[in-house]
Structure formats: C-alpha cells, structure tokens
Amino acid sequence: MSQNIDVIVNAEWLKAHFSAPNVKTVDASWFMPGSQRNGAQEWKTKRIPGAVYFDFDGEIKDQTSSLPHMLPSTDVFAENVSKLGISNSDTVVVYDSAGIFSSPRVWWMFKVMGHQNVVLLDGGLPAWESVGGDIDNTPPVQPQVTEYTACFQPERYIDRDALLAGITTNSLNVIDVRPFDRFSGGVAEPREGVRSGHMPNAVNLPFPSVMQEGFFKSSQELSQLLATVVSDALPNVTSCGSGVTACTVALASEHTIGKVIAVYDGSWTEWGGDHRLPIEVL
Incomplete structure (x- = not known):
C-alpha cells in the first residue's frame, strides 16, 4: 500500500482494501455529555467487521487532568494502541457513527503520536452502510496485542502557555x-464556570461549515473556506470547546491545502475556565 495516501478515504476505497491484513478499522464514536448515547455500547452491537473501539474520553487520555479527554503521554497511548492490536506499519482507518464528528480527534491523536498512515473514513459508518458494507453485531473479539511505539510530533500540538505567549506577541x-x-460571547457556554467569548484576535470558522450531509465538502469549497481564516505568514492553531471538533478543521486543512495546523488540546474549556487569561467578546 502507498506510504503517501491522503488523510481521507471514501467507503468504496475501504471496501476495496478492507481485507488487506495491514488495514485496521477504528471506531471513534463519541457523543456529547447528556446525549443519552454511548459510543462503546453502540460499537459492541453495530460496527464495521474487525473494528476496534478507541475510547479517547474514558481510557486513552490524560487521567490526571481535570479537563475532558486531554491527550495522554506517548507511553499511555502506545500501551493502549498495542492492546487494540494495531502496529506502527498498519494503515489505520478511523470512523464514527455520526458521519464526521469525533473521528477527526482520533485521527489527530494518531498523527500527533507519529503514526504514518492514518486516514478518516469520509461519511463514517452511514457511508459504509450506503455502499453495502458488512456490519458485525456479534460480541467483539479481543485483538492480539502488538508492540506499538509512539513518537510525539510537537508541531501538531499546542498547550495553554505556548498559546498565551503566541497571542501576547501576535505570533x-x-x-x-x-x-x-x-x-462572539452571545450565548452562555455549556460547561459551568466557563466564560463566554474568544481569545484575542482569534478568527471564527464554525466546524460544521466544512461538511455537508455527513461528508467533507469538495476540495474547491474547502480551499475557499480555509483561505478566509488560515494564515500563510503565521503558524495556525485550531481551538474548539474541548479539543474534539478543532481536529476536524485541522484535518480539512491537511487534506485540502497540505498545511499542518496545531490543535489546542485544552481548547475553550481550559481557556474560558481560567479567569487569568484574556478574552474578547463581540
């Protein structure tokens, strides 16, 4: 398989490559708190055959952080991915049951941990079903443990202190x-104790604008959208509520214009919750 495949594949591609031994499917379904849905439970009863479940909200995260689903250490990531039966040489295909919602987060996690071939299934599980892909509803089988090594990629990640320094110096x-x-600060934040507004000089591109009916928009449409917010002169950072949907725009950028964008892991939950940090409202 090519070592240079795009970051997005369609369901037809997956169907054609599905039986290859080095193609591993990963269910990254996650739902907002209060949605009454559970990604792990749904995976157990409905998944692409052979798909393992990647629990970035409960298991594969920094367990010491009070913030939701923060990036784990390389050792914790590697240990958990090993248990999922994934090797460094595998092509990892990440999907979710919503189409595109939480799967870009897991794509980014693999990327920031140095995985070479990780792609997102455009349209997710609904797209797989639409092309007649098989569905497994039998009890999942524990995969064979591998030896996985993670290698942190700092250009894909930014923390609060580095972001504050960059905002302060307009860099x-x-x-x-x-x-x-x-x-804009026009509505209250969904998380208690988090202020409304945005970081000084930030620009806004709501993540749903890069998608249409559960798929990414065309490369031409994405290029036009990204041109309005992505800087050629400065390093770019995406931020969202808790570090999930920021990965969607980072992925769209890499797919469309080949530009790597760092993700602010703590996102607005961290920034808006820290009253020492500067904010703006419109």
Whole structure:
C-alpha cells in the first residue's frame, strides 16, 4: 500500500482494501455529555467487521487532568494502541457513527503520536452502510496485542502557555471552530464556570461549515473556506470547546491545502475556565 495516501478515504476505497491484513478499522464514536448515547455500547452491537473501539474520553487520555479527554503521554497511548492490536506499519482507518464528528480527534491523536498512515473514513459508518458494507453485531473479539511505539510530533500540538505567549506577541493565528454565537460571547457556554467569548484576535470558522450531509465538502469549497481564516505568514492553531471538533478543521486543512495546523488540546474549556487569561467578546 502507498506510504503517501491522503488523510481521507471514501467507503468504496475501504471496501476495496478492507481485507488487506495491514488495514485496521477504528471506531471513534463519541457523543456529547447528556446525549443519552454511548459510543462503546453502540460499537459492541453495530460496527464495521474487525473494528476496534478507541475510547479517547474514558481510557486513552490524560487521567490526571481535570479537563475532558486531554491527550495522554506517548507511553499511555502506545500501551493502549498495542492492546487494540494495531502496529506502527498498519494503515489505520478511523470512523464514527455520526458521519464526521469525533473521528477527526482520533485521527489527530494518531498523527500527533507519529503514526504514518492514518486516514478518516469520509461519511463514517452511514457511508459504509450506503455502499453495502458488512456490519458485525456479534460480541467483539479481543485483538492480539502488538508492540506499538509512539513518537510525539510537537508541531501538531499546542498547550495553554505556548498559546498565551503566541497571542501576547501576535505570533500565532488562532482559528476558533465553535459556533459563531459562542465565539462572539452571545450565548452562555455549556460547561459551568466557563466564560463566554474568544481569545484575542482569534478568527471564527464554525466546524460544521466544512461538511455537508455527513461528508467533507469538495476540495474547491474547502480551499475557499480555509483561505478566509488560515494564515500563510503565521503558524495556525485550531481551538474548539474541548479539543474534539478543532481536529476536524485541522484535518480539512491537511487534506485540502497540505498545511499542518496545531490543535489546542485544552481548547475553550481550559481557556474560558481560567479567569487569568484574556478574552474578547463581540
């Protein structure tokens, strides 16, 4: 298989390559708190055959952080991915049951941990079903443990202190992908104790704008959208509510214009919750 495949594949591609021994499917389904849905439970009863479940909200995260689903250490990531039966040489195909929602987060996690071939299934599980892909509803089988090595890629990640320094010196371009009413400070944040507004000088590109009916928009449409917010002069950073949908725009950028964008892991939950940090409202 090519060592240079795009970051997005369609369901027809997966169907054609599905039986290859080095293609591993990963269910990354996750739902917002209060949605009454559970990604792990749904995976157990409905999944692409052979798909393992990647629990970035409960297991594969920094267990010491009070913030939701923060990136784990390389050792914790490697240990958990080994248990999922994934090797460094595998092509990992990440999907979710919503189409595109939480799967870009897991794509980014693999990327920031140095995985070479990781792609997102455009349209997710609904797209797989639409092309007649098989569905497994039998009890999952524990995969054979591998030896996986993670290698952190710092250009894909930014923390609060580095972001504050970049904002203070006007040396970063921050793209906030939350809905405009949250970006502007016009509505209260869903998480208690988190202020409304955005980071100084941030620009807004709501993440749903890069998608249409559960798929990414065309490369031409994405290029036009990204041109309005992505800087050629400064390093770019995406931020969202808790570090999930920021990865969607980072993925769209890499797919469309080949530009790597760092993700602010703590996102607005961390920034808006820290009253020492500067914010703006419109």
